[in-house]
Amino acid sequence: MARALDLHNYVGHLIRRAEQVHTALWYRHVSREITSQQFAVLNALRRDPGIDQRTLARFTSLDRSTVNHIVRRLTDQHYVTQVRDEEDRRRTLLSLTAEGAGLLDSLIGPAEHINEQLLSALPGNEREQAVGILRKIASMDDESIHGGP
Template sequence: MPALDLSTHPGHLARRLQQAHTLLWTTIVSEDVTSPQFAVLNTLVGEDGLDQRTVGERVGLDRSTIAEVVRRLVARELIEKTRDTEDARRSVLRLTAEGGRLHHRLAGRTARMNRIFLAPLDPEEQGTFLELLHRVSAAAEELRQPTTRAPGAPRS
């Protein structure tokens, strides 16, 4: 059997894309704060006081991963984690002043990184690329958390 042309395999290309993103992230944005950690900080900047599960869902992290990301951010005193007074099963997350300052510093760097990351594409292609990434990500999310629609039923 001949070797496969991996340039036609989306998973292979996605892995290479992730490698490029990681290289740019650590070079331009931060060697200390990961992209998922920044996503959590960013979510809390927009809406402080969310529960941990909701934050995980918004940034696309599973339960064990969000728990580890939160543990690290709490240890660095970038966020605070407290029990919800109305439901002790829930943990509420709040950005600390230091977390807010760090987010502010990194936000500009992420914008610069994104410009470099998308530079090979013209502006119209960038929009199309992002739209396609959203569609594929949403479909992948449905695989992780299937809806109750009947098999083969059209998506709404």
């Protein structure tokens, strides 16, 4: 008979549950219209205006098809502009509109607040360590995930 995992000690389950908690807090305190992924795109465009979708995908750790969908939606909502790169007509460069910048400004405070809420579950001396551990897990590259060459 196969044994069952103790999900309370299984990292994948805990990460999924933590994401559910984050999503619920985001919906309640930050935005019901803008997702945390859309926020990441807006934030990346504030940090690096004029980047293309491939670079945006890399900066936000989102796959290119997801970024394409998000950019299309944010463009339709007039939060993002797209212009052809004059030096390479195959590339489309992305930037925030004034409306997009205003939206991002309104979301940053609440996003910081829920980040603090999430970290408040930990004693102060464990918060930096927890963020460091999550960074290590999040930075696993495709080579380490798929077993390398």
